[in-house]
Amino acid sequence: MHPIQRLIPGLLLTVGLLSACSQSQTMSTTNLPGHSAPRYDYVVSVPLEAGDSRAALEAQLGGTVVTWPGSDCMDETDCVALLGFNRSPAAMQALSTTATRPVFIERNKDVFSGGGVLTASMGGSRSIWASGDIQAWAGGSRSIWASGEYSFLPQNTALWSKINLQAAQALAPNLGAGVTVAVIDTGLDLNHSAFQGSLSDPSTWYDFYAGDALPQDEGTLGTGGYGHGTNVAGIVLQIAPGAKIMPLRVLGPDGSGDVSTIAQAILWAAAKGAGIINLSLGSTENSKVVQDAINKVTAKNVLVVSSAGNANSNKITYPAALAADDNAADFSLSVGSVDLSDRKSSFSNYSDKLEVVGPGENVYAPAPGELMAAWSGTSMAAPMASGALALALGQPIKVKLKDLENTLINSADDVYANNLNKAYKGRLGEKGRLNLTAFLRASLK
Structure with missing residues (x-):
């Protein structure tokens, strides 16, 4: 099915509603044979603020930090962390409305x-x-x-x-x-x-x-x-x-x-x-x-x-x-x-x-x-x-x-x-x- 795009003030939420996802509130994180790295159903871009840390961001938003910017980030376009999530589409939509800062959510797994x-x-x-x-x-x-x-x-x-x-x-x-x-x-x-x-x-x-x-x-x-x-x-x-x-x-x-x-x-x-x-x-x-x-x-x-x-x-x-x-x-x-x-x-x-x-x-x-x-x-x-x-x-x-x-x-x-x-x-x-x-x-x- 085609992804549904919903524009919300301060952020853009992109959620792919796959039939397999709609059948369960918690989506599988099982890795394919020979695969050991964690895989996430959604990835979330989060602009960082002064004092942010990996642990604090995970505690605030849930999910797992998958990338953290280097020391060379100069502004909000560079200072962005990516978090991986395994949640239902409804839960991800809820995250978009409850986050205390603008975030960008998109479908992650097997998109390419x-x-x-x-x-x-x-x-x-x-x-x-x-x-x-x-x-x-x-x-x-x-x-x-x-x-x-x-x-x-x-x-x-x-x-x-x-x-x-x-x-x-x-x-x-x-x-x-x-x-x-x-x-x-x-x-x-x-x-x-x-x-x-x-x-x-x-x-x-x-x-x-x-x-x-x-x-x-x-x-x-x-x-x-x-x-x-x-x-x-x-x-x-x-x-x-x-x-x-x-x-x-x-x-x-x-x-x-x-x-x-x-x-x-x-x-x-x-x-x-x-x-x-x-x-x-x-x-x-x-x-x-x-x-x-x-x-x-x-x-x-x-x-x-x-x-x-x-x-x-x-x-x-x-x-x-x-x-x-x-x-x-x-x-x-x-x-x-x-x-x-x-x-x-x-x-x-x-x-x-x-x-x-x-x-x-x-x-x-x-x-x-x-x-x-x-x-x-x-x-x-x-x-x-x-x-x-x-x-x-x-x-x-x-x-x-x-x-x-x-x-x-x-x-x-x-x-x-x-x-x-x-x-x-x-x-x-x-x-x-x-x-x-x-x-x-x-x-x-």
């Missing part, structure tokens, strides 16, 4: 999901990989992305030719070295040969879903979201093989995740040195908590790239939907998908808010267990843009950082020529599909 599906090379069907289409990394020692030894995966040759990747890498010979891209996703296969030497320092990793320091992709290949983050990270490294990946897990094996953990991961990524954050995930609900986190990190010059969603809808998902017009517009980017003919992918969302598209169909990359697999989705197009930005940031640039994403948008190839995508005119980006060579020529000194 990663997009895309595992696809086979034969017929584009969902795979249980047949006919040898799953491929292992030879000898468990593949190192094609390290120290300039990168060579294209032959399965992606047409994709990379479409966005002029080979010429772009020649223009950016550092290949993204010195740039850290945070992949906020299902985690990744940390032991995969493709990632050895390409991950950030382990002190920067975290699994916000399980509540530990090992953001490992978990599940069964071909089921739910398992392998999604591994694929996304592998795409970034095919574009910018010199970059480092910061693995942050916020999505479970089924591909869904919570508002509070995604917001925490965004803030963590910036604090730990990520220059680019890739969000191949989204929600049909506008999360103030997540958008506030994005606004905070983009104010610190971190670039955020978000996928547009895969429902073939004329409205893109959040936070991508706010990339073009929010406070963070100069540092945020939304990405949709087209096929190799530059036609809108059948699954891709579209909107006049969408800024750029990439070829997001059947994109091969590492898969858990020393395998290689292809996925399709706007989730696969987003890391192409993140990788492109990493290529640029690995070199001296001649444009201002705040103009870099706009340069990427303006250098895209036209996907509307000759009445192509006539039904989607202006809703697949101002111009359309990524052209990495044109982008780097316009960006680099």
